Amino acid sequence: MISFFLKRLLLLIPVFLAVSVVIFMIVHLVPGDPIDNLVQINSSPEQKAALAARYGLDKPLYQQYAIWLGKALTGDLGDAIILRRPVSDLIAQNLPHSLSLGALALLFSTVVGIAAGVLAAIYKDSWIDRVTMTLILLGSTVPSFWLGLLLIMLFAVQLGWFPVSGARSWDALILPVLTIGLGGVALVARVTRVAMMETARKDFVMMLHAKGVPPWQIELRHVLRHALLPVVTILSLRIGWILGGAVTVEFVFARPGLGSLLITSLNQRDYPVVQGALLMLAIAVMLGTLLGDIVQAAMDPRVRERIK
Amino acid sequence: MALLSVQDISVSIGVLSPLESVTFEIDKGEILGLVGESGSGKSLTAMCVMGLLPRIGGTITKGAIVFDGRDLTRLPELELRRLRGKRIALISQNPMTSLDPIIRIGAQIDQVSTLHLGLSAEAAKARSLELIAQLRIPEPAAIHRAYPHQLSGGMKQRIVIAMALAADPDLIVADEPTTALDVTIQAQIIQIMAELVRDRGLALMLITHDMGVVAQACDRVVVLYAGRVAEMNVIGEIFAAPKHPYTRELIRCIPRLGQEPGSLKGIPGVVPSIVDYPEGCRFNPRCSDAQALCRERKPALERKSTGLAACHFSEA
Ligand SMILES: Nc1ncnc2c1ncn2[C@@H]1O[C@H](COP(=O)(O)OP(=O)(O)O)[C@@H](O)[C@H]1O
Ligand code: SF4
Ligand SMILES: [Mg+2]
Numbered sequence: 335m336i337s338f339f340l341k342r343l344l345l346l347i348p349v350f351l352a353v354s355v356v357i358f359m360i361v362h363l364v365p366g367d368p369i370d371n372l373v374q375i376n377s378s379p380e381q382k383a384a385l386a387a388r389y390g391l392d393k394p395l396y397q398q399y400a401i402w403l404g405k406a407l408t409g410d411l412g413d414a415i416i417l418r419r420p421v422s423d424l425i426a427q428n429l430p431h432s433l434s435l436g437a438l439a440l441l442f443s444t445v446v447g448i449a450a451g452v453l454a455a456i457y458k459d460s461w462i463d464r465v466t467m468t469l470i471l472l473g474s475t476v477p478s479f480w481l482g483l484l485l486i487m488l489f490a491v492q493l494g495w496f497p498v499s500g501a502r503s504w505d506a507l508i509l510p511v512l513t514i515g516l517g518g519v520a521l522v523a524r525v526t527r528v529a530m531m532e533t534a535r536k537d538f539v540m541m542l543h544a545k546g547v548p549p550w551q552i553e554l555r556h557v558l559r560h561a562l563l564p565v566v567t568i569l570s571l572r573i574g575w576i577l578g579g580a581v582t583v584e585f586v587f588a589r590p591g592l593g594s595l596l597i598t599s600l601n602q603r604d605y606p607v608v609q610g611a612l613l614m615l616a617i618a619v620m621l622g623t624l625l626g627d628i629v630q631a632a633m634d635p636r637v638r639e640r641i642k
Numbered sequence: 643m644a645l646l647s648v649q650d651i652s653v654s655i656g657v658l659s660p661l662e663s664v665t666f667e668i669d670k671g672e673i674l675g676l677v678g679e680s681g682s683g684k685s686l687t688a689m690c691v692m693g694l695l696p697r698i699g700g701t702i703t704k705g706a707i708v709f710d711g712r713d714l715t716r717l718p719e720l721e722l723r724r725l726r727g728k729r730i731a732l733i734s735q736n737p738m739t740s741l742d743p744i745i746r747i748g749a750q751i752d753q754v755s756t757l758h759l760g761l762s763a764e765a766a767k768a769r770s771l772e773l774i775a776q777l778r779i780p781e782p783a784a785i786h787r788a789y790p791h792q793l794s795g796g797m798k799q800r801i802v803i804a805m806a807l808a809a810d811p812d813l814i815v816a817d818e819p820t821t822a823l824d825v826t827i828q829a830q831i832i833q834i835m836a837e838l839v840r841d842r843g844l845a846l847m848l849i850t851h852d853m854g855v856v857a858q859a860c861d862r863v864v865v866l867y868a869g870r871v872a873e874m875n876v877i878g879e880i881f882a883a884p885k886h887p888y889t890r891e892l893i894r895c896i897p898r899l900g901q902e903p904g905s906l907k908g909i910p911g912v913v914p915s916i917v918d919y920p921e922g923c924r925f926n927p928r929c930s931d932a933q934a935l936c937r938e939r940k941p942a943l944e945r946k947s948t949g950l951a952a953c954h955f956s957e958a
Contacts, residue, residue, distance in 0.1 A: 537739035544692055544734070545754055545805065546727030556742055634744050635789040 335631065338641045342627055346620050353616045354406070358399050360612070361605040389415075402609070411610035416602045421610035424595060429614065432584070432591035436576050436618075438511045443518025443576075444569060448562070450519065451526025455561075456553055458531060466523065474520035482513035482586040499588035510587050514579040518572055525568050529561035536560075563634055570626020574619040643711070645670045645845050646691065646813055651705030651715075653686055653695065658916055660686050663705070664871055665943065666864045668813065673836060673846045675860035675877075677853060677892060681913050682866040684849045685735070688817045691847065692732055693722035710812070728758035731806035733816040733835075737798035737823070741790040747801055748786030754808035773804040777834060796827040803835055813845045820855070832859050854896045857881065865889050868914055868924040875949025885951035887929045923954065931955050 386392045389412075390401055405412065411421035454466040476484075489509060490498040497506040533539065534557055542552045581593030588594075592611050599607035631637045644667035653661035661683045668674045676684050689695045690702060693714050707714040709730065714722065726732075734740040741750055751773065752766035761769065767786065774782035777800040790798060799819060806814050819835065820828035832848075836859040839846045848860060856863055856877070863880045865873040865888060873886035884890045891909040911928035914920055920927055926936040935954050943952040 537734065537736060538742045540694065540697065541732065541734055541740040541802075542742070543694055543697060544726055544732035546723050546725070546757060547753065548723065556745070559744060636743060636791050639789075639791060 335638070338631060338638075339624075339628060341641070342624055346624065349620060350616070353620075354403055354613065355399065357609055357612045357616065358402055361609060362395065406610075406613060411613070412606040414599070414604050414607045416599070416604045417607070421606050424607060425592070425610055425614055428590055428592050428595045428611075431589060432577070432580050432593060435507065435510055435514070435584070435589070435591060436573070436580050438507060439514035439518065439576050439579070440569065440573065442511055442515035443522050443572070444565075446515075447519040447522025448526050448558075448565065450523035451561070451565075452530065452553070452558060454523065454527045455530035455534070455557075458527075463527075467527070470520040470523045472520075473516045474524070476516075479513075479582050479586050481516060482509070482583055485509045485513055486587070506587075506589070510580075510583050510589060513583050513586070514576055517579070518569075518576065521568060521572065522565055525565050526558075526561050529564050530557050533557045533560040559633070563630065566626055566629050566633065570623050570629075573622030573626075577615050577618055644668060644708075645672075645710060646847075647706075647708040648687070648691065649706045649708065651690060651707060652703045653683075653690065653700050654703050655698070655700040659703075659869070660700075660916055661690070661869045663943075664866070664869075665705075666871065666874060668845045668847055670812070670845055671840075671843045672862065673839060673848055673860045675856040675863040676847060676849045676866060677851065677856055677863055678866035678872075679851055679909070679913050681868075681916070683869040684851075684866055685817055687866070688732070688815045688847070688849060691813075691815055692726060692730060693717070693719075694726075724758075727754055727811075728809045729811050730813045730815065731809070731811040733799075733802050733806050733814060733819045735818040735821055737795055737802050740802055741798060743790050745789075746786070747788050747790060747793070751786075751801065751805050751808055754805055758809035770804065770808065773807055774801070776838065777801075777804050795823050796831060799823060799831055800834070803831075803838070807838060807842075810842075811844065813847065814839060815847045815849070817849045818851065819848075821851070828855075829858065835859075852896075853892045857896070865892065868919055869916070870924060871943055871950070871952060872925065873949065873951040873953075874943075875951075879948045883948075885946050885949065885956040886925075886953045887931050887956075888925050889951075891928075923952075 383392070390398055393401070402412070409422055411425070413419065414421055414424060417424060450466050450470065454463045454470075457463050486498055486509060489495045496509050497503065500506055530553070534553075539552060539557060542556060543549075547556075577592075580591060581596060583589075584591040584593035585597050592614060596608060596611040596615075599605075599611065631641065646668040648664060648666050650663050650665050651661060652659065652663055664683070664687060666674065666676075676687060678684055686695070686700065689698060689700070690707060691709075691714070695702060702715050705715070709725070714725075717725075741747070748767060748770055751770040752763065755761045755766045755769050756763065759766075771782045771786055774785055779785055779797060779800055785793070785797070785801070790801075793801065799822075803819070806816075816835065820831050823831060832855055836846070848855070850856060860877055862876050863874065864871055865880075865886060867888050873880070873884065873889045875885070880889060881893060884893055888909075895908060909928060914924060914927065920937070922938050923929070923932070923936040923941050926932040929936065931953075933955065939954070941952045941954045943950050946956065
């Protein structure tokens with residue numbers, strides 16, 4: 335299990351390098367010279383050159399990349415140009431907000447999605463199945479920013495149950511979590527339902543009935559366990575999606591977080607911050623897939639066999 | 643009184659009628675063979691006895707299945723469930739797919755005795771280890787911890803047999819228990835199974851398409867053809883004096899030692915499709931004795947000098 339973990343971690347290194355190149359290049363691919371955005375309109379070429387030297391922008395690209403990556407690996411992501419603070423500080427300040435939002439949204443999607451999927455599968459073709467699946471269809475077609483605005487209008491503005499924006503109290507988390515998580519609920523529920531119904535047709539399930547195992551035990555202890563395998567896969571892929579969702583949702587709800595930081599610094603062309611925030615998001619996505627692989631291996635002995 | 647008495651049952655699945663007036667009995671301690679080519683309705687008969695027919699969308703439209711004095715066709719599902727695994731156990735056709743692939747072998751055997759005998763986890767494990775050993779599987783403790791994919795087909799089928807024995811049933815229904823296995827271990831598995839069943843005085847309904855298996859293990863045989871009983875008799879009589887032309891063909895097709903490979907011929911013609919069974923005797927298109935009457939009237943299952951047969955022209 336540990337060697338499996340290390341192997342997967344090693345496999346992530348080339349992915350990480352490729353992603354870091356892309357993130358680094360973004361700065362150089364967007365139109366406009368970063369320096370132009372730094373200096374005053376009327377500064378002299380000498381002033382520009384001095385600035386470029388200060389940020390290392392006078393060196394060849396590959397050297398700039400090597401320096402940036404080398405420092406990034408030690409936790410030094412440079413200084414923010416506009417905010418004039420170490421990028422790592424800004425990330426440390428904003429990351430917990432995004433993590434709690436993302437983790438809660440993931441938890442919400444998982445728990446509610448699985449419960450809905452199980453209900454729909456067990457009561458398939460009854461009204462419970464139809465109602466659940468209709469809600470799920472609605473949930474998966476509504477864009478999250480629109481849903482967020484809708485939730486704000488209804489629960490925050492009209493009913494006043496929750497704060498409209500910010501992150502000062504815990505209940506400010508509820509609407510953002512709902513906004514990001516509902517799409518995930520729909521996805522998880524659909525996958526759970528289909529996987530349960532497919533598993534229920536397997537020979538071993540008939541054998542369990544022949545053993546006299548009560549149906550609820552068959553559904554929950556055997557069929558659901560199998561159905562969770564594809565659910566884990568899509569959940570680990572969903573982590574990136576949820577973080578992407580966090581970016582827009584933090585913006586809609588004016589919450590602090592990596593997403594807000596990213597959008598603000600993009601608008602201000604504060605590239606060290608953009609690079610740092612993107613790098614963190616990429617790492618989170620990679621760790622998410624790694625986590626998914628580990629959970630999968632823990633749940634399925636056949637996967638463990640394959641990776642030996 | 644017989645332990646199990648299947649009385650004149652007919653089955654429908656949607657518009658199909660795959661079983662028609664099937665009748666037979668199994669006594670305590672008896673091994674009954676249920677033989678027939680693929681599609682003759684053997685598995686469906688097993689499903690009826692297990693009370694699992696509704697799970698595949700079928701219903702028993704006629705007749706009764708009396709087990710130990712109770713008609714299973716009238717028993718509520720909860721009662722049936724208490725019989726399944728405890729008093730009537732199933733050994734299924736494909737050991738590769740009949741175990742839960744992500745649960746340890748041991749837990750799957752333990753499940754039966756904790757469920758039906760109320761054993762504690764430790765007691766169930768001890769019992770499973772004993773059963774595994776009785777099936778002549780080396781290193782029971784290691785097997786108890788293993789997962790299904792780590793075992794060969796033959797080993798898995800032994801585990802399924804252990805599972806069937808775990809709650810001390812009175813009747814075991816084995817649906818082609820060796821068909822999916824390597825030829826070289828088929829006889830061995832049948833042997834082990836028959837021995838264990840005899841030692842414990844259990845009744846076994848052994849489903850097979852192979853008359854060789856019948857000869858090896860059974861006391862009595864029911865021959866099924868296209869959803870109807872063609873013949874029924876004790877083992878000696880069946881082989882010495884088969885009454886039904888179909889039984890004769892089945893016996894002719896047993897592979898024999900020293901036979902040229904490839905010289906073995908199947909029964910001429912094909913099993914008729916369920917959607918268009920022939921009129922009269924369903925065997926008539928393939929029967930060398932068939933006459934005009936066979937195409938018009940269905941032969942009744944009648945008492946002969948020994949046993950029962952459903953043929954217009956079988957001698958006494
Ligand atoms: N679930 C089902 N739905 C419809 N027809 C079925 C079903 N199961 C079996 N049958 C039909 O019933 C007949 C008997 O099947 P089966 O009992 O499986 O035969 P056997 O086990 O002797 O090979 C076959 O013609 C088969 O096509
Ligand atoms: S009834 Fe006729 S067709 Fe049927 S088995 Fe007897 S002889 Fe053959
Ligand atoms: Mg069959």
